[in-house]
Amino acid sequence: MTMNNILSNVRWKDRSTECELLLGNAGEAVITPLKGGLEAEVYKVTMPDTELVFKIWNRDSRPDISLQYKVLEQMYRHGCAVSQPYAWGLDPEDNQVLLTSFDGVPLKEANPSILTAIAENLLDIHNLPGESLTRINVPAYDFADYFFPEWGGQPEIRRLALGLADKAGITSHHLIHGDYHAGNILEAAGSYTIIDWTNVQLGDPRYDIAWSILILRIYAGEQYSEVYRAAFLAKSSYSAAELELFEALACLRWLQLHRTTGIPVFQDTLSVVQTVLRRNSYLPEGLL
Structure with missing residues (x-):
């Protein structure tokens, strides 16, 4: 499975400048599933120079991911110990998605x-x-x-x-x-x-x-x-x-x-x- 298979149909609502560069190299990425929680499916995105996490809220839980993205932006800018947020959006089924750094x-x-x-x-x-x-x-x-x-x-x-x-x-x-x-x-x-x-x-x-x-x-x-x-x-x-x-x-x-x-x-x-x-x-x- 490649990054394009998952991300090609995402309607991005907000994304960083860094994300534009990452998506431009999407064809080089490999995606593997990670253990998810009760709320979402989680994938690790491996690229030549970086690793990311792609999360899809496709279960019963419907948290406000736009809020999470904005709060993560502010916390990251202030040096807090949080993942770097790259983008959030909606998949073809209108499930919310979030793209962040992979942090271990x-x-x-x-x-x-x-x-x-x-x-x-x-x-x-x-x-x-x-x-x-x-x-x-x-x-x-x-x-x-x-x-x-x-x-x-x-x-x-x-x-x-x-x-x-x-x-x-x-x-x-x-x-x-x-x-x-x-x-x-x-x-x-x-x-x-x-x-x-x-x-x-x-x-x-x-x-x-x-x-x-x-x-x-x-x-x-x-x-x-x-x-x-x-x-x-x-x-x-x-x-x-x-x-x-x-x-x-x-x-x-x-x-x-x-x-x-x-x-x-x-x-x-x-x-x-x-x-x-x-x-x-x-x-x-x-x-x-």
Whole structure:
């Protein structure tokens, strides 16, 4: 399969100058499928001098790829650890497509240096100057409605989340990823690149951080999560008490997903979650 087979009928809506040059050499490219997610098919585009990723949202999910493209442009220009965006458009079936740089393979290992690096990368996203986003119209959703929607059918969890969100004083002034974890980080030659911006929005960085800490704690272990948490505390102005409150919200989000749409559960996952719930002073007993 060549690049032309996939890209020849794409109606490009926005593309960079670099993309014009790349498409001009499309005949030299070879495309191979990569492991996709629940939302899209993903292909690696190999050319003589570069490698790209071509993503097609041809499943049920319909995120705003024009928004992702514009946000990626701004983040990349400011030196954030994200893929370089080249173009977005529509295929003949009106599925949205995105062309970006290829930035390695999913993160498979961790040590204090790596954990500190990926914590700093997320903080760089949160610290992106607000004026760089003013022309993009990045959405700012109601926190509870987005992460704990009523259609989720979990009124107890939503009630607890609403109370904790009120106590926390949720803000929506910073760019957040919305689902930051190792599966959305690529590694290549000691660099770590953040991918999958489906949930990008203006939100509260403390929740973004807390969710990523919780996912690391559940699936990688307490030793790693404590080093990771310490990195955020050392590199930001957030307090341990703040993070514990937002980790409680993250726990409620994990429980909601576990009860509804599903989230990975392995042999010891539930016992780990039970321990996390028991240790958090903001959460009542009996949630799991």
